[in-house]
Amino acid sequence: MVEDESCQWSSLPSDLIHFISTKLPDLSDRVRLRAVCKTWRSSISISDPSPRLPWLLTRTYNMDGNEEILYYSLSSQKTYKIYCPHLKDASFRGTFGGSIVFYRYPRSVFLFNPLTRLEISVSLSPPKYFDAIEVASNPFRKEFAVVLGCTQDSTCAISFGFIKPDDGLWVIHESGLVNNWCDCVYYEGKYYINEYGAETRIMSATTGEVVSTIPSPDQTGFNKIECQYMLETCGEILLIYRHKIAGKMKQYVFDIYRLDEARGDYQWVKIRGIGDRMLFLNSTGGFSVSASDFPGFRGNCIYFQAADLPSHNYMLLRQHDLENGTTKILPNFWGGCGTWIIPNFG
Structure with missing residues (x-):
């Protein structure tokens, strides 16, 4: 039988x-x-x-001091290990497609696929000195854009560079910003640069010209902003403020603004929800997927990490439901600040 x-x-x-x-x-x-x-x-x-659900990647070290990458699966709600001892001296800077973007001091940038272990060096010709790099692209897009933090003559100026994998050519521009940049999104040949407590600039990625400046949304009367994100999803630029409710350790409020162009002028317009989308937030940006592609999952939700206390060095994974305003902690994840990735074998 x-x-x-x-x-x-x-x-x-x-x-x-x-x-x-x-x-x-x-x-x-x-x-x-x-x-x-x-x-x-x-x-x-x-x-x-x-379509496939993203994994949340974070890193730790085993008893021998060797590098381990942990990934959390939303489907199984379990955490798995990938051993990568050669990445000990490199740092996460974001994701591109199914690869992690790593930065190794002083000038090395490379892509690493945690499933195939394939490592691809990214040709980079920044100014002489730089001490930071962040990914500015939606991982679903074909163009890979980064933000370069450059240090020259004791000043910290921010440069931007993007690369098309098909031709491998970098285009780099100085931004004119010094020490106060926050988030950057690259979309369809433009950089959207949001400064701490200031306006949002739109800069051409081909000429470096600032084509528009948008005032920041009015946050008067709101709880203190705990975290800020800017991202591109479904062709829209979103600016998200995360507030923590005073006296309630595990409850949060999210204010979401969409960049809207009305009569030739850009402005931030507050929206109540994100419909069928599930937002996955990294330290500053993120991306979304459609909940209808995944039975058992709900749209209009945000997945993010946050510590219960500022002194804690571990982050808990949480799901916030924009419809009813509730936040819950997802089980079986215990780690540091991570990054979301869409896994593939490409």
């Missing part, structure tokens, strides 16, 4: 097996499905472009 059942499972039509695999939201589930037998492995492509 057991033999017959085994034959039946291995004899399932290839198109049916493939269809089942497309309903798995987590890439690790698809890998396990491929391991069942040769027939299933040949029927399921690990490079299938169907």
Whole structure:
């Protein structure tokens, strides 16, 4: 009887097996499905472009002092380990496609795929000195843009650079900003630069010209801003302020603004929700996916990390429901500040 059942499972039509695999939201589930037998492995492509849930990556060190990358799966609500001892002296700077962008002092930038272990060096020609680099691109986009923090003559000026993987050419511009930049988003040939407590500038990525300056949203009467994010999602630029409710350690309020162009002028317009989207916030920016692609998940939600107390060096993963204003802690994640990635084998 057991033999017959085994034959039946291995004899399932290839198109049916493939269809089942497309309903798995987590890439690790698809890998396990491929391991069942040769027939299933040949029927399921690990490079299938169907939607998949992001993983939250953070890093730690084992007892031997070797580097470990932890990834948290929303699907299984479990944390797994990837051993990467050679990355000990490099730091997370964001994600691009299915790779992590790493920066190694003093001038090395490279992409690393945590699944395939493939490492790709990124050709970089910044000004003579620089001490920081941040990714400014939506990980779903084809153009890889970064922000370079440069130090020259005891002043800290900010430069911007973007690269198209097809031609490998960098275009770098000085921004004129000194020591007060906050978030930057690159989208369709423009940088959207939001300064701490100041306006948002829109700068051409080809000429470096500032084409528009937008006043910051009025936050009078709100709780103190605990964190600020700016990101591009579905062709829209969003600015998000996170407030913590006084006296309540685990409750938060999010104010979301969409950059709107009305009669030729840009302005920040407050919106109440994000519809079907699930927002995944990194330390400053983030991205979104459609909840309708993942059965069992709700839209109009924000996933983010926050510590209960400023003195804590660990971050808890939380889900905030914009519809009812509640925040809950997701189980089985315990780590430092991480970054979201869409895993793939490409």
